[in-house]
Amino acid sequence: MEITTQEFKHCEMIKVKGRVDSATAPQLAQTLEKANEDGKYKLVMDMSELEYMSSAGFRALLAAQRNAKKYNRGEVVLVGVPDRIREALELAGFTELFKTFDDPLQAVGHF
């Protein structure tokens, strides 16, 4: 798993590549927590190069969304979610908790 972050005027984009499972999810959770600690609650998760995500990754996303939406200070949105991962998120009922976009610019423009 590889994580890169990019700052935009109104949000931060966090791109996660590779595989998120119980071994790597803590690193993703840490990145999301760090963004929150820096006062960033408007987050775009770019998942376009993500190959795999287990429920450990879903857990990290859920925690981040809870924290971001507190006091209406922000939101986590997802962009470029690959089919297999979207299907698993759907099974878990997670797609109704996140706005999703196909295009990164569209996601950034949401904020």
Add this chain to the structure above:
Amino acid sequence: MQTVQFPAKFEFLDEIREFVGNIARENGFNDKAVYNIQLAADEAASNAIEHAYNGITDGMLEISCGMDANNLTILLVDHGKSFALSDVPAPDIHADLGDRKIGGLGIFLMRKLMDEVEYHSTARAGNTLKMTKRKA
């Protein structure tokens, strides 16, 4: 059936997914089914590492996988703490954000992704989780 043993550590989840994924692929499952079989095996192994072997650092997982007629079977054996599959409540997947509980999501996904999920526990043989997936 092919059988492999792995240390019960999250670092081995990659290899566990590869093991079941290769067997599923060799037996003609499509990409979507292979992904789902890998996800189910990962969730099962993650649960065993996190819960059955909670606090135990030298546990082992034994994973067997093979095809029988039209069914792929995965057996996951651990020698940690047992649990009752029926005691794990299904998560409310339509609850509001604040009420979402993440516990039980792994088992919920395993049940959704596979056709059958069974769990047996005996003092001698340990805990065995059996999952099967029919080839469409």
